[in-house]
Amino acid sequence: MTIRPPVTSAMLANQLGVSRATVSIVLNGHGPKRKISPTTIQRVLDAARDQGYAPNRTARNLRLQRSGVIGVVLADFRMDWAERVMRGMGEVFDPGEYTPLVATHRWDAVRHRKELMAALQRRDEAVIVQPLPGQEAVYQQFMAVGIPLVFLGDRPPITPTSTPLAASFAGWDSAAATRTAVRHLIDRGYRRIGHLGFHHPMHMTQERTAAYRRVLAEANLPVNEAWISLPHAGGAVEGTIATEIARMFAPGIEHPDALFVLNDGLALQLLDILDQRDIRVPQDVAIIGMGDLPLTGHSGISLSTVREPCEEMGRAAAHAALSLIAEPERAPIVSLIPGNELRARRTTAPV
Amino acid sequence: MTIRPPVTSAMLANQLGVSRATVSIVLNGHGPKRKISPTTIQRVLDAARDQGYAPNRTARNLRLQRSGVIGVVLADFRMDWAERVMRGMGEVFDPGEYTPLVATHRWDAVRHRKELMAALQRRDEAVIVQPLPGQEAVYQQFMAVGIPLVFLGDRPPITPTSTPLAASFAGWDSAAATRTAVRHLIDRGYRRIGHLGFHHPMHMTQERTAAYRRVLAEANLPVNEAWISLPHAGGAVEGTIATEIARMFAPGIEHPDALFVLNDGLALQLLDILDQRDIRVPQDVAIIGMGDLPLTGHSGISLSTVREPCEEMGRAAAHAALSLIAEPERAPIVSLIPGNELRARRTTAPV
């Protein structure tokens, strides 16, 4: 199995006794337009097929000064989030001339930087990224050279000190969805509503926590700070949550009768921990998550949640990227996608 | 936000009044070796940094006649399988000079072909692919041009009619794992052991079903064909399984007291269907899956299964690709990775 050096268009041209230009024209389908004789066209096409000619994208891209690539840097492939988002993106990219190139940063700043730098060197024509906190410098670099950058899912917070990033965004309007979730708990008769989330300095994440507080305030329900837990992500998350739950449900103190959980992944971990401690759901505490991960609807789990419009987010991000490539002068495109489909399941059964 | 044409090494050279060669040498770290004066080196590096120079990979690859890319074509990003496999691959690729480029075929022949053709045009130096039945022609094309091809997870069946594909393989020795799973059922006291799988003409998939039959035969247990169901994948899987279950558990006939299920994904669907029909697990029928997907261990599900060594598979596939790139003349590398870690959970509690 020796590596056979790939056939080049020059080889085809030599064999056929035509020029490389002719071959190129024909293989790009410009034959008829450029009035190449039908016999020549046929001979070129036949030769290409017989020899298994595959055009060299690298050379082509260099010549055309375009890569035809859109970088997609996701956090990871966990919990079917990427699956759903990419299905949406695929719908937009598949028929077109741009190819998404997927990579993951795994919540690691170094990997994140590395993947974005790779996109820069590949001359990706746009980049869609699930952002990481504290990486504003890298994002600024993209802004500086004018490569369209689309934040997916979340976006860096708008702080007074930092220059706002004029980047585009495609994500779930999860503040609105939070209202749906928390109101559902209230409608079901829960009154002591706590919140489990993460300390994650990103705009949408913080919006969820803020929206939780607003809804409680509007309903004249107490916001008990002891019922709110926002541990740092990363590290031994499982252990951290267990500690927080132990604190909240310590004997002798009043514990929440419901918890609004930042996302389904966290909610699933929480359910396991509650199970271990024999805290019954929903009798002792009701749980609602966010996202509607595929398995949340499973009979053994039946987690109440609100559906995240992932496919739609993927489509929106893809469209934003294409629009910005077509019109580089455009203002950033911000798609706050609504999604309030409540999935009321067993974990929020009425008291 | 105008697209600023990226800085080239020629621009840097002009500004500094040195030649493009000097710039190239310095930026590739060959400065000291080639005895470029430290001042020149520093000036070049400073200029590159200040101007935000990012080397053009396209041009570099064209010149070096290597892409540095290994194509990875997976089926999809569902159920964390890709997450685990890619984590393993990352361990091998991250420190090296090759970059994995991930794409999905979504079990679609057209997309599958398209992604492999893209790899061919990109001049990927090796391709790792989760194979699809009936695509032998495409694989042969890779063999023909001598591009290392590594099948991941499963491999095309070795049929007498087809020329065997001399491709490499990295996958789970799931025939051995099947023994573990089925023996576990027997050990737990189950005797009427059925099997739910898929009709999927791939080698390892069929090996699992074959191993199931062998274990039963060795244990002198009956193999009741009515308890074996191998519906066609794709289409309305959920409905198909429901129908099969209705048949197996029709009143008045003897039904299996345990089911060996091809994989966890299928087993999870099955659990839902059994729940709907009020067939109790494990009292009415025990269930064991294959794979140990992350959520199978969740308290609400607690599916017995055997762990699939996905990370190890990813590592093995990556190593195979690298070895074959280094030594193209090598014989195909076949890694049948053992993995018999049983996860005995609630769905196979003793009768």
Add this chain to the structure above:
DNA sequence: TTGAAAGCGCTAACAG
């Protein structure tokens, strides 16, 4: 209707 030639950005051999 086809061919000749230039050039995309980069690297490496060779010359000085």
Add this chain to the structure above:
DNA sequence: CTGTTAGCGCTTTCAA
């Protein structure tokens, strides 16, 4: 110690 030069495979004028 640095510069000159050729060329990777392809597309696209421009000329014939």
